[in-house]
Amino acid sequence: MDTEARLHMDNIMKRVQSLNDSMNIQSLFDRMKHYKTPGASITVINDYKISWTASLGSRTLVQPEKKVTPNTIFQAGSISKAICTVGALRLADSRIIDLDEDINKYLQTWTIPDVLG
Structure with missing residues (x-):
């Protein structure tokens, strides 16, 4: 600095x-x-x-x-949830993703199982 x-x-x-x-x-x-x-x-x-x-x-x-x-590495812990949410909301605001769509539409290497049938 x-x-x-x-x-x-x-x-x-x-x-x-x-x-x-x-x-x-x-x-x-x-x-x-x-x-x-x-x-x-x-x-x-x-x-x-x-x-x-x-x-x-x-x-x-x-x-x-x-x-x-x-250089000390810390565990991210629960802060990663908030950061992920902000990222998803920014993508939605930019019209890159639609929060009402099935998340599996955007996932490329794995999917989230449909537990509700």
Whole structure:
């Protein structure tokens, strides 16, 4: 990240911290501690390009010396459902797919069984 982007993000983080302090809002670190989340990675994408990324904490609770890095791989978990939905809705909005059609019309290498008969 270039110096200008770093200064911009530092300024934003200071303002967020100031708001957190004045409104008694829990920080990301507070939430991570509460849910016993050892580490996280955050990336801001602007105009299809990564404009900022942060690696926080460690990869495991039992080995805090193993820090999260920009190359740490995380499981996608439930976020993949939301991303898939946004993708499908964008395709529908562009009239590439029709949400009322049988999904098997669009699948090429496998199908979803018709369980309703």
